[in-house]
Amino acid sequence: MNKDVNQLPQKASPVLVKQANIFADLPEKLIEDFQQEFQLNEWNKGEYINSDILTKRFFVMIEGQLEIKQANPETGREATLDMLYAGDCFDLMVLLDDQPHDVIISPLTQVKLLSVKLSTMRHWLWTYPEFNQQFMPYLAQKMREKEHQASNLILHDVPTRLSRIILEHINKIKFYAGAKEEEHKHHLVNGLNDETLARMTGSVRQVINKQLQLWKKQDTIDKKRNQLIIKDLEALEKEAKYTHNLANTAISNLKPNNGSNKPTNTG
Structure with a gap:
């Protein structure tokens, strides 16, 4: 059943608004003013969301995991454009050019979001310099992510x-299960099955599964259904072949220091 937005009875609070990266450091008074315009929405895993809603409202993720993808109608092949987590916003493209965006919005888990009228979001950007200063670095970050995504598809096997995608998303999925003394070397990537990883990598499920099984045999990872447990972070980083610090910044705080430090979630 088609559904644009499922509105919950709760209203957005300043605490919820501050969970978004682009609002987190704004003055409290401004956040309180902004939160009056937000609605609290909830989408269920696998639910169909009409992309027309992106021309009407701007969304902020506060809980869950959501995939934005496109499909070739002739072949049925799909490609992931973006993977969104708590704190992320969308759709930046529609916000900037006011044109429809033909995408598939796919909740991978139950998702909770804040939404605001697109016209209101634009008004905020043009009216409040302090908000614009928060928004521009986030926009640049997303542009860099797209640049890395494109160059990886062309330049790397x-x-x-695959190793870069896993490493980049370790710190975005804030979850760990296991013995406390093993926390420094076990990192759980939850909810990314072989098909999803194939879309993100620009490959096919069979190739991804073969590579994951090889890493499992080498004891780099452990694979259980839709879970990847990273057992050897250094081996995965070596596979990623990073040549500069920027691409590896997101996971730099996950490395142990003489075996004593625990991973730090930087969001």
């Missing part, structure tokens, strides 16, 4: 692309 599947093992390198």
